[in-house]
Structures are given as C-alpha cells and as structure tokens.
Amino acid sequence: MFYxxxxxxxxxxxxxxxxxxxxxxxxxxxxEAYTSILMVSKDRLEAFYDRxxxxxxxxxxxxxSDEILHQADELDVALLVVGDPLGATTHTDxxxxxxxxxxxxRVIHNASIINAIGAAGLQLYNFxxxxxxxxxxxxxxxxxxxxxxxxxxxxxxxxxxxxxxxVKEQTDENLARGRKxxxxxxxxxxxxxxxxxxxxxxxxxxxxxxxxxxxAIALSRVGGGDAERIVAGTLAELAAQPVDAFGDPLHSLVIxxxxxxxxxxxxxxxxxxxxxxxxxxxxxxxxxALD
Amino acid sequence: MFYxxxxxxxxxxxxxxxxxxxxxxxxxxxxEAYTSILMVSKDRLEAFYDRxxxxxxxxxxxxxSDEILHQADELDVALLVVGDPLGATTHTDxxxxxxxxxxxxRVIHNASIINAIGAAGLQLYNFxxxxxxxxxxxxxxxxxxxxxxxxxxxxxxxxxxxxxxxVKEQTDENLARGRKxxxxxxxxxxxxxxxxxxxxxxxxxxxxxxxxxxxAIALSRVGGGDAERIVAGTLAELAAQPVDAFGDPLHSLVIxxxxxxxxxxxxxxxxxxxxxxxxxxxxxxxxxALD
Numbered sequence: 248m249f250y251x252x253x254x255x256x257x258x259x260x261x262x263x264x265x266x267x268x269x270x271x272x273x274x275x276x277x278x279e280a281y282t283s284i285l286m287v288s289k290d291r292l293e294a295f296y297d298r299x300x301x302x303x304x305x306x307x308x309x310x311x312s313d314e315i316l317h318q319a320d321e322l323d324v325a326l327l328v329v330g331d332p333l334g335a336t337t338h339t340d341x342x343x344x345x346x347x348x349x350x351x352x353r354v355i356h357n358a359s360i361i362n363a364i365g366a367a368g369l370q371l372y373n374f375x376x377x378x379x380x381x382x383x384x385x386x387x388x389x390x391x392x393x394x395x396x397x398x399x400x401x402x403x404x405x406x407x408x409x410x411x412x413x414v415k416e417q418t419d420e421n422l423a424r425g426r427k428x429x430x431x432x433x434x435x436x437x438x439x440x441x442x443x444x445x446x447x448x449x450x451x452x453x454x455x456x457x458x459x460x461x462x463a464i465a466l467s468r469v470g471g472g473d474a475e476r477i478v479a480g481t482l483a484e485l486a487a488q489p490v491d492a493f494g495d496p497l498h499s500l501v502i503x504x505x506x507x508x509x510x511x512x513x514x515x516x517x518x519x520x521x522x523x524x525x526x527x528x529x530x531x532x533x534x535x536a537l538d
Numbered sequence: 539m540f541y542x543x544x545x546x547x548x549x550x551x552x553x554x555x556x557x558x559x560x561x562x563x564x565x566x567x568x569x570e571a572y573t574s575i576l577m578v579s580k581d582r583l584e585a586f587y588d589r590x591x592x593x594x595x596x597x598x599x600x601x602x603s604d605e606i607l608h609q610a611d612e613l614d615v616a617l618l619v620v621g622d623p624l625g626a627t628t629h630t631d632x633x634x635x636x637x638x639x640x641x642x643x644r645v646i647h648n649a650s651i652i653n654a655i656g657a658a659g660l661q662l663y664n665f666x667x668x669x670x671x672x673x674x675x676x677x678x679x680x681x682x683x684x685x686x687x688x689x690x691x692x693x694x695x696x697x698x699x700x701x702x703x704x705v706k707e708q709t710d711e712n713l714a715r716g717r718k719x720x721x722x723x724x725x726x727x728x729x730x731x732x733x734x735x736x737x738x739x740x741x742x743x744x745x746x747x748x749x750x751x752x753x754a755i756a757l758s759r760v761g762g763g764d765a766e767r768i769v770a771g772t773l774a775e776l777a778a779q780p781v782d783a784f785g786d787p788l789h790s791l792v793i794x795x796x797x798x799x800x801x802x803x804x805x806x807x808x809x810x811x812x813x814x815x816x817x818x819x820x821x822x823x824x825x826x827a828l829d
Binding site for chain 1: 544546547550551552553554555556558559622623624625626628630631633634637644645646647648649650652653654656657659661662663664665666667668669670689693695760761763801802804805808
C-alpha cells in the first residue's frame with residue numbers, strides 16, 4: 248500500500264492518529280522536502296515518529312516517483328507532505344503513477360491552508376478561487392493573479408493569496424559551474440506581497456485593489472498556538488508593518504471581498520493594526536452595519 | 539482554556555495527536571451532536587478517547603454556549619466538532635463569546651470537506667464559492683444557490699455543493715402537542731440533489747446546468763478508506779444511479795467547471811459511471827485534449 252499522509256500545518260503533533268499508525272507500520276517513510284516549512288526539524292519528526300525519514304524533494308516526488316513507489320505493491324510505503332496531500336499542492340501525479348503500477352493507495356487527509364484560513368474568522372463559503380503570487384524579478388512580473396482577484400472581487404468574494412517559496416535555488420555562478428550548491432529557502436513576506444499587488448494595480452488601473460480602502464488579513468503558522476499570527480488592516484497598513492510583525496513563514500494573505508458580514512469584522516478586529524480604521528473602512532467602504 | 543477540536547471526516551482515528559492530547563487533558567469534553575455524521579458511535583469515541591462525552595446540539599453550541607464555557611477560564615474544556623472548527627460550519631460565535639468572557643481559546647484544525655474535496659482529483663485552486671442545497675418542500679424551494687453556481691460556471695470554476703441534513707425534526711403532531719420527540723436524521727441523497735438542481739435550471743433556463751453535458755462528481759466518507767465513494771458522470775447519469783451507489787452519508791457534490799485539466803479528467807475516470815461518456819463529454823463539451 249502507498250500511503251500519502253498530510254501532516255497539517257504546524258508541528259509533529261498535527262498528524263492524525265490514523266496517519267501516525269500508518270507511519271509506524273511503513274517499511275519506508277519519505278518526507279517531502281517542502282516540509283522544512285513545518286516549524287520543526289527532520290530530527291524532531293524522526294524522534295516523535297520513532298522512524299528514520301528519507302528526504303524527497305519536489306523533483307523526486309513529481310518526476311522520479313518510481314523510486315518512492317518501489318515495491319509498494321508488497322510493502323507499505325508512506326510519503327509525508329505538509330498540509331493535505333490534495334490541498335494547495337496536489338499530488339495526483341504520484342497517485343496516478345501508483346494506479347498505473349497496480350499499487351493500492353490511500354490518502355490520509357489533514358488541515359491545509361485552503362481550509363485552515365478560516366482562522367481569520369471569514370466564512371469559507373465566501374471565498375472565490377485561490378491564487379498564487381510569485382517573486383517578481385526586474386524582467387518577469389507574471390500578473391495573471393490580478394484577473395483572478397478581480398473576478399472574485401467583482402462577485403464580492405474573498406481571495407486567498409498563497410505566497411511564493413524558493414527552495415533549491417542556485418546562484419548564477421554555482422549554476423554555471425554545475426555545482427549542486429543551493430541557497431537557503433526564501434519566503435515571500437507580507438509587505439513584499441502587498442507591494443507587488445499594488446504594483447500590478449497601478450499598471451492595470453482596474454480599481455480592484457486600493458492601498459487605503461481594501462482590507463486584508465495576513466496569517467502565518469495557522470494552528471501553531473503561540474506561533475500563530477493574524478494581522479488585519481488596509482493594504483497600506485500591512486505594507487508598512489515590519490516584517491517580523493507577521494511571525495515566521497509560511498505567510499498567507501486574504502484579500503477581503505465586499506460580501507463581508509459584521510461578525511467577520513468583529514472577529515478579526517482584535518488582530519487589526521488600527522482597530523478604529525478597521526471598523527471605519529468595514530463600515531464606510533464595505534457597507535457593514537456595525538454597532 | 540477552551541479548546542475547539544476538529545475531528546476530521548471519517549472516524550475516531552482522524553483526530554490529530556494534538557487534539558487527542560487536549561481531549562485527554564480536559565475537565566469536560568463536549569461532542570457536537572452533528573457528530574452522529576461520523577461513521578462511529580459516541581460509545582466508540584468514548585472508548586477510544588477514554589473519556590465520557592457530553593452531547594451538545596447545535597442550539598446549545600450557538601445560543602447557550604455559556605454552559606459549555608463554564609469555568610473554562612480555570613479548567614480546560616474541549617468541544618469536538620466534525621471536520622474543521624472553522625470549515626463548512628463555523629464556530630466563530632462561541633469563540634467570540636469566550637473572548638468576551640476573557641477565556642483563552644485554541645482552535646485545533648483538521649481536514650474538512652472544503653479541502654478534502656481534493657479527493658476527487660480536481661485542483662482546489664479552481665473552485666469558486668461553496669453553496670448549500672436544502673431539501674425542497676412543495677411550497678419552499680430556495681434557489682439562490684443557482685446564482686452562485688452560475689457565477690462560478692461563468693468563470694469556468696468548479697462548485698462544491700453541500701447537501702442538506704435534517705436533525706431534530708419533529709412531526710407536526712409532536713410539534714403541536716409540544717412533545718420533544720425527534721425524527722431520525724435525514725440526509726439528502728445525490729439523486730435528489732441533482733433532481734433539485736435540474737428543477738431550478740428548468741425554471742431559470744440560464745443554461746448553467748445540463749443533464750447530459752454538465753459533469754459532476756459525488757463524494758462520500760472522504761478519507762474513510764473502504765467506506766469512501768467517488769462517483770463521476772453527467773448529471774443525468776448521477777440522477778439515475780441507485781441511492782446506495784453513493785455509499786453512506788454525508789454526500790457532497792462537485793459541479794465541474796469548464797477550466798478543466800486533462801489530468802483531472804484522467805484522475806476521476808476510474809470513478810465514472812460510464813468511462814467512455816466521461817471522456818467524450820470532457821473532450822467535446824469541456825474542450826479537454828485527451829489522449
């Protein structure tokens with residue numbers, strides 16, 4: 248059996264009991280390398296699971312999955328992934344490959360950012376499509392996310408924006424010399440994300456986003472107890488916060504849609520950079536009837 | 539501390555290790571009565587958690603939450619809910635009430651149908667807003683869901699349709715006589731849901747849904763191993779299946795949007811009522827380039 252097991256969003260204790268049973272019974276256990284995004288190290292996971300973990304980078308999972316699936320028709324093999332196996336990052340490729348090889352599969356679900364974003368107090372019913380925002384370079388500023396946000400905003404819906412991560416990047420020099428030396432992972436910060444969003448708004452001028460009258464909520468380490476951070480405010484307010492106000496990565500950002508309920512405003516208010524401004528914009532721009 | 543703990547979607551082993559620790563350390567543990575929707579009984583949960591559970595119906599959770607929160611500033615109290623605490627059914631009311639009472643809170647996340655729907659193999663990125671479908675009566679056929687599905691469909695997005703549950707219903711006679719005798723829970727079946735969808739399409743005639751050319755995927759008991767059922771097909775095909783083809787409730791339905799990828803078609807194909815028709819409609823109506 249090939250198990251693909253969601254680890255949830257925070258640390259080693261977010262695995263489900265069913266997932267932990269499968270880990271303990273597996274002949275080989277792979278850990279997708281993105282898992283460095285959890286708040287915990289591989290060592291700590293190994294100690295908790297009482298099992299050695301084999302690191303698997305995205306490339307291995309996506310294009311060399313036969314190594315992971317080797318003998319999984321006879322043995323139990325587990326692949327651990329952050330969040331849910333079929334959440335923001337899908338793993339349908341390796342499941343399809345297992346199917347082709349006649350290997351039975353089982354997905355063990357867990358929280359992913361797609362549903363845990365409910366921690367912001369916004370109704371998941373009122374989210375539109377999810378978008379990803381990549382690091383801009385001087386010459387490459389892909390902006391199709393803007394159309395998606397506009398489609399959602401025109402319907403009054405919230406948008407979950409997932410921020411880019413760079414892992415296994417090489418310097419130009421190392422790349423040129425064929426040296427497999429990788430830079431430390433880079434995570435997009437909330438201020439950078441907001442700056443990029445407003446840069447495209449200035450270019451497109453469709454009035455979808457406004458520094459002073461669009462509300463947004465930043466989240467990190469959702470479910471991580473003391474490590475969890477939720478910060479709410481206008482785009483300008485979020486852009487002006489120091490990077491460490493948002494806690495440790497990964498960060499996610501929600502652009503608040505106009506179909507906003509007064510209970511949602513009230514729930515997020517304690518997380519607001521400026522509570523008065525939060526209420527004022529919700530009331531005067533979003534039309535929420537507040538006490 | 540007031541803990542609100544997601545149980546996931548299937549049985550007692552879907553709780554996270556963090557959630558189980560909190561249950562075991564709590565002075566009182568409440569189980570939201572919707573939890574009868576899990577595949578397991580209260581007894582089995584109590585045996586697994588090694589704790590007695592106090593049943594709490596929705597009314598108690600929503601309007602009489604002070605009883606649940608009693609002394610939670612000094613003791614640990616846990617409320618167990620199916621799925622994620624802030625998923626398809628939100629629990630922001632009780633969290634706001636706890637905040638007002640000065641009680642610290644902690645949400646322990648888990649999978650909910652909002653993200654586990656990825657089990658259908660469809661990209662969660664391409665879902666629009668989620669809708670609920672209630673049981674129609676002769677005189678009450680609320681149809682605002684149709685506008686939401688149309689908004690999603692016009693953008694090419696998938697729609698997750700959550701099907702109605704009736705719990706704690708009384709017969710007219712019991713109601714009239716003030717007898718607190720409740721009928722067994724009723725769950726909407728997939729064929730009934732499809733029939734209601736097509737009834738509103740016939741009324742509105744906006745061309746959003748078509749019996750023969752709109753694809754959909756029905757899911758139940760997601761993550762439940764052998765109990766999980768996924769059935770894919772045209773709306774007409776799903777309506778024509780016997781009710782038991784869809785497994786045990788709760789059922790969910792995805793209306794497939796036109797922004798469909800050939801890998802999504804391939805992933806769901808083994809679950810199709812008629813594989814040839816599934817591929818033919820995906821190719822000729824949805825424009826997917828298949829092998």
